Amino acid sequence: MILHSTHVYAMGDHPRSTYNPVRVLVVKNARSIELRIKGSYKKVDFNTGTLLEEGKALQKTAIHAQDISFNGIKILPEERTRLYVNNRQFRGIIDILKDEEGKVFVVNHIDIEEYLYGVLYHEVSHLWPxxxxxxxxxxxxxxxxxxxxxxxxxxxxxxxxxxxxxxxxxxxxxxxxxxxxxxxxxxxxxxxxxxxxxxxxxxxxxxxxxxxxxWNINLPALKARRCDYCKMSPHYSWKKEFSFDQIKDKLKASGYDMDIVSIKVMERDNSGRVLDVLLEGKDSDMHLSGNKFRLAIGPNELRSTNFEVRHRDRYITFIGKGWGxxxxxxxxxxxxxxxxxxxxxxxxxxxxxxxxxxxxx
Ligand SMILES: [Zn+2]
Structure with a gap:
């Protein structure tokens, strides 16, 4: 029998009438995690639902990949229990599992509304209107x-x-x-x-x-719009300079190994974002989409595909607009x-x- 954790959680004193769970990957690719529980909880087998342990509290405990059986573990906290994974507190249920490479990953089952409580802070400033x-x-x-x-x-x-x-x-x-x-x-x-x-x-x-x-989606709600409202953003315009060697290293790390001599923008969309970049090398040239090029250079360094390219000596400067x-x-x-x-x-x-x-x- 597979235990449907969502039902277990929903049967508790959940304040909302409907429970709409989402499953969020909160830790991946780890050798171990640290778990701490303040309050009553149950630890069950992920696949069978068999009770493995019941406790009133758990001191900070490292759980290593080898501690996790093939099936994985599910932690079911009671309503008031506080549960921490790697010192971060989570509401809802936690699955501690092992991937094909034997690395630990953790999934948080949580009501969508409570999930959103934990999203907004990272996406916008909580001090905004x-x-x-x-x-x-x-x-x-x-x-x-x-x-x-x-x-x-x-x-x-x-x-x-x-x-x-x-x-x-x-x-x-x-x-x-x-x-x-x-x-x-x-x-x-x-x-x-x-x-x-x-x-x-x-x-x-x-x-x-x-x-x-x-992306290959044709949806009128995701069409381009003029925006006159973001001018005060610190990311409205930016400039980033790289040496040719830095560019070369970054491209190589992304699987594009070439001795680059220049970068040319070949095509833009109607918002000014680069669709096609020509990378000219000593021996050969290569085309990359603006998005692939941005990801290769690093999406936080090349903050958008809306950029101009300037060459100077052994340096390339990107003058851009926006982030994302x-x-x-x-x-x-x-x-x-x-x-x-x-x-x-x-x-x-x-x-x-x-x-x-x-x-x-
Ligand atoms: Zn805008």
């Missing part, structure tokens, strides 16, 4: 529900890093982010009656990008809109044109 936080809560809820619908992974729906939505567990909650989640409880964005991947990014730099430039892929809501733009008095639903209507706000409970 409540209308931005509400817009962000709705976008993040929609994104999580979309991932839950489409995920193919057997063990989790979402990761907790920049490639999905940042999530820091209970440790990352603040009063204002909890409030924004509660005020928008159950509300998601839909287009044509369907939940869609409501992408968002830090700063568009003047114009958001059409989703078709990155540019699709969907511009977070700094949302901040700018809220400061001008726009409400959360207006911010979302602006960045996801034609989308409806629907309460799903």
């Amino acid at each position: 409540i209308e931005v936080l509400k817009a962000q809560a709705i976008a993040a809820r929609t994104y999580a529900m979309y991932q839950k619908l489409v995920t193919k992974n057997k063990f989790f729906d979402l990761t907790s890093d920049v490639y999905s939505q940042m999530y820091g567990g209970r440790t990352s909650e603040t009063r204002s982010t909890r409030k924004a989640v509660n005020l928008t409880q159950g509300i998601v964005l839909m287009y044509d009656g369907k939940i869609f991947p409501s992408y968002y990014h830090a700063t568009c730099g003047g114009r958001t990008s059409d989703v078709t430039t990155l 892929h540019g699709i969907g809501m511009c977070q700094w733009g949302a901040f700018g809109m809220a400061r001008e008095g726009f409400k959360a639903h207006q911010i979302l209507e602006y960045y996801y044109p034609g989308a409806d706000l629907v309460r799903v409970e």
